[in-house]
Amino acid sequence: MKAPRGTQDLLPGVTEKWKYIENALQELSRNFHYKEIRTPIFEHTELFQRGVGDTTDIVQKEMYTFTDKGNRSITLRPEGTASVARSFVEHKLFGSPNQPTKLFYFGPMFRYERPQQGRMRQFFQYGVEALGSADPAIDAEVISLAINAYRVFGLRSLKLVINSLGDQESRENHRQALIDHFLPVKDELCSDCQARLEQNPLRVLDCKKDRDHPKMKTAPSILDYLTEESAQYFEQVKGYLDEMGISYQVDPNLVRGLDYYNHTAFEIMSDAEGFGAITTLSGGGRYNGLVQELGGPETPGIGFALSMERLLMALEAEGIELPIDERLDCYLVALGEEANRKAAAIVNQLRLAGVQTDQDYQGKKFKAQFKAADRLQAKYVLVLGEDELANQQIAVKNMESGQQETIALDQLIEYMKTRL
RNA sequence: GCGAUCAUGGCGAAGUGGUUAACGCACCGGAUUGUGGUUCCGGCAUGCGUGGGUUCGAUCCCCACUGGUCGCCCCA
Numbered sequence: 001m002k003a004p005r006g007t008q009d010l011l012p013g014v015t016e017k018w019k020y021i022e023n024a025l026q027e028l029s030r031n032f033h034y035k036e037i038r039t040p041i042f043e044h045t046e047l048f049q050r051g052v053g054d055t056t057d058i059v060q061k062e063m064y065t066f067t068d069k070g071n072r073s074i075t076l077r078p079e080g081t082a083s084v085a086r087s088f089v090e091h092k093l094f095g096s097p098n099q100p101t102k103l104f105y106f107g108p109m110f111r112y113e114r115p116q117q118g119r120m121r122q123f124f125q126y127g128v129e130a131l132g133s134a135d136p137a138i139d140a141e142v143i144s145l146a147i148n149a150y151r152v153f154g155l156r157s158l159k160l161v162i163n164s165l166g167d168q169e170s171r172e173n174h175r176q177a178l179i180d181h182f183l184p185v186k187d188e189l190c191s192d193c194q195a196r197l198e199q200n201p202l203r204v205l206d207c208k209k210d211r212d213h214p215k216m217k218t219a220p221s222i223l224d225y226l227t228e229e230s231a232q233y234f235e236q237v238k239g240y241l242d243e244m245g246i247s248y249q250v251d252p253n254l255v256r257g258l259d260y261y262n263h264t265a266f267e268i269m270s271d272a273e274g275f276g277a278i279t280t281l282s283g284g285g286r287y288n289g290l291v292q293e294l295g296g297p298e299t300p301g302i303g304f305a306l307s308m309e310r311l312l313m314a315l316e317a318e319g320i321e322l323p324i325d326e327r328l329d330c331y332l333v334a335l336g337e338e339a340n341r342k343a344a345a346i347v348n349q350l351r352l353a354g355v356q357t358d359q360d361y362q363g364k365k366f367k368a369q370f371k372a373a374d375r376l377q378a379k380y381v382l383v384l385g386e387d388e389l390a391n392q393q394i395a396v397k398n399m400e401s402g403q404q405e406t407i408a409l410d411q412l413i414e415y416m417k418t419r420l
Numbered sequence: 421g422c423g424a425u426c427a428u429g430g431c432g433a434a435g436u437g438g439u440u441a442a443c444g445c446a447c448c449g450g451a452u453u454g455u456g457g458u459u460c461c462g463g464c465a466u467g468c469g470u471g472g473g474u475u476c477g478a479u480c481c482c483c484a485c486u487g488g489u490c491g492c493c494c495c496a
Binding site for chain 2 (some may be wrong): 002003004056057062079110111113114115116117118119120123124125138178192226235254256263266277278280281282283284288290305306307310311335336362365366369370371372373374375378381383385386387395397399402404
């Protein structure tokens, strides 16, 4: 039996890294004053159709959708924002006096795709959502949180790309301009783009196949079609970023794949060598119509999500080791029948006193037990043999210094606690 | 969804249509009645992803399936 395609087991040795990263991101979230939310792993399919958008690749071909025994159409969540917005509406969080509502989440997402490194069918995201504020300062806040989610681990080869998709009016004007621009040469575009021109002409812009088409360079930029208000908003966001000392690059062709985005859109990529085809580490943006679309009051929102798998890849690419201490405090080596009988109780006492302790359960010889202790990087080895037992004592060896002393058994816990 | 490539012990890795499937690392035991290292000696795949087929005989040839990896699409 194997784990299903595109899923993976996280085994001891890597779970410690995940735990470390989760803890660090949790602390970062707390400093930015975001609170944790946990939503279901599956939702009604309709949530994603309405929230993420029917024309997106995610909804059209990547969802894990099934019918449950009650004949409901259920989908394993492909992303987190729709669920958070749904929960925000369902629990009327907009009624709380503390606005905006600032939330973070962590958990598995599911997309049916061809797996390769950095792209799993089940993958883990950390994300944040700030609902209820249309202040450009909060756009900058979320972007800062996103970039610092990498910097706190020492990552440096990062590229922040931002764009504005504008408001409804900007988008419609731009959409029309794109159609007018490309329609005369529609036949020269790839089949995907011919369809895109009808459904979502914005996405023609980031097509790889038609990248070199002459009409591509002269295509109308969204930035030229922003309404006065949208343009000003974008300027303010950039102003806040400048003020924070966060460098970025404006890419008018940055188009996020989800329908709900408007105004600010951004992506963080890795510059590191040998990162492969997938360089996007995280992405996010503003989604001012989403909450209303899901039946709530008109509520602005912005958020982003990063992938744990890609964060770990970035750490590897930059050769960053997380400071994880895997050493064991204590390993008890027992010698003889009587000692074996006593060993478990002594180990148990140490553990309950907060000393991380282990012993042999494989019937190993004395020397082999010592080797095991060494391999586990035990800081101390306790030797319990007949001599020690006869005197109600135990030998304690500091494995780093090699020093060993014999102490009374009833002082062991006290002794160990002062040394660890 | 499309294209390419790969699959041998815990890990890495050689190999061949036919008696015992190299080697390295790791692990276990001994040399060394109670102290981590080194060295030496010994042990460790009735098995070569799964299922079929060809053959007197398949880990090796053929087909399908499963999974990994790389690229495309798209994204986190």
